[in-house]
Amino acid sequence: MYTAKGRLDNSALIRQYSGLVRRLAHQMIAKLPANVELDDLIQVGLIGLTDALSRFDVAQGVQFETFATQRIRGAMLDELRGGDWMSRGTRRQQRSIETAVHKLEQRLGRAPHESEIAAEMGLSLGDYQDMLSKVRGTQLVYLEDMSGDEGSDDYLDRHVVDESNNPMAQLQDHRMREALVAAIKNLPEREQYVMSMYYEHDMNLKEIAAVLKVTESRVCQLHSQAIARLRVKLRDW
Incomplete structure (x- = not known):
């Protein structure tokens, strides 16, 4: 696309390839934590697209879409690598909850109650619920899960890739989904309701609280606890 002066029409190209950015x-x-915003990725991707337009050289013999894809993805990955979605202290609290859940599940052979988890951690029920509110568990996977406490690019490089043509990756993803569905079905009933309303029906905390007749803070606690249970179940994935 060119302007009347014979130059590339960047505005028209951005409109044309904005769908590529969204895709x-x-x-x-x-494959990223739930609290990473889609709109943020799209905005960064558009910056990558603009950069691609300024750097593209048809003489290189590469199609623009291929070149742009690399630039867009690169911009997104750079943004993700520079982000810190949850403080280390909060992550330690999340892991301490998971450790307690795991020990109790092994010991009891069932999903432990909140009071049991609190006792295992040496906390009062109120203090444990306060911790759940602070953790606000929104992530099934953290970067450090794959690389240690300091984190690295390894998780992103291994998982945030285009695997559409990788049969093994597709099979693993299918198995992961099956394992997640099974793990959710084994959650306590109220936590199942929270996960279903939040993720399947796109209801916000206020709406879920109204259905369950509890406070928004309580919904947040139930959500955090459900995430901790699921992360224990899905550690092998």
Whole structure:
């Protein structure tokens, strides 16, 4: 696309390839923590697209879409690598909850109650619920899960890739989904309701609280606890 003066019409090209940015953002966010915002990825991706337009040289013999895809994904990955979605202190609290849940599940052979988890951690029920509110568990996977406490690019490089042509990756993803569905079915009933309303029906905390007749803070606690239970179940994935 060219302007009347014979120059590339960047505005028209950005409009034309904005769908590519959105598609790449959706592919990437599917394997990222739930609190990473899609709109943020799209905005960064558009910056990457603009950069691609300024750097593209047809003489290189590469199609623009291929070149742009690399630039867009690169911009998104740079943004993700520079982000810190949850403080280390909060992550330690999340892991301490998971450790207690895991020990109790092994000992009891069932999903432990809140009071049991609190006792295992040496906390009062109120203090444990306060911790759940602070943790606000929104992530099934953290970067450090794959690389240690300091984190690295390894998780992103291994997981945030285009695996559409990788049969083994597709099989693993299918198995992961099956394992997640099974793990959710084994959650305590109220936590199942929270996960279903939040993720399947796109209800916000206020709406879920109204249905369950509890406070929004309580919904947040139930959500955090459900995430901790699921992360214990899905550690091997």
